[in-house]
Amino acid sequence: MQSPEAKLEQLGIVLGEPKAAVANYLPYVISGNQLFISGQISMGADGLVHGRLGENMTTEQGQAAARLCAINLITQMKGALGSLDRVKRIVKLGGFVNAAPDFVEIPQVINGCSDLMVDAFGDKGRHARSAVACPVLPLGVAVEIDAIVEFE
Structure with missing residues (x-):
């Protein structure tokens, strides 16, 4: 079985340094x-991705x-655990999408995250999830997602 880091490398994904908190958390x-x-x-790497789905951004x-x-x-x-091999399960993702009031493809947008979790972690990457629309997100970004991960 291939490690998550090897799978990410095959996908051309290089992990950088974890981002610091931007407020009091x-x-x-x-x-x-x-x-x-x-x-x-x-x-x-190119900075923030701003936009509102259904207004000036497509589902893709x-x-x-x-x-x-x-x-x-x-x-x-990786920053918290030292190695992605310690991940036992991606338990839950909470997805938030900056969306126009009539945009309804919220689950399809969050699939961009869910699909990579499964690609990287295999069955350990299958998770419970919520996906909701918001009228605005911090810094005007298009998407924000949090996670609960079980590790060993």
Whole structure:
């Protein structure tokens, strides 16, 4: 079985340094054998991905933004646990999409994150999830996603 880090490398994904919190909260908290990761926003090497789905972004652009959130979540996992091999299960994702009032493809947008979790972690990446629309997100980003992860 291939490690999550090897799978990410095959996908051309290089994990950088975990992002610091931008306000009065911690990037993650460990309680027992669970890792609670604060919301990770759609930010990549080129900066923040701003926009509102159904207004000035397509579903596909939203999925790409959600994938950036997944990369940032995985980066936090590695920073907190030292190795992605310690991940026992992605338990739950909470997805938030900056969306126009009539945009209804919220689950499809968050699939951009969910799909990468399964690609990286296999069956351990299958998770429970919520996906909701918001009229605005911090810093005007398109997507924000948080996670609960079980580890050993």
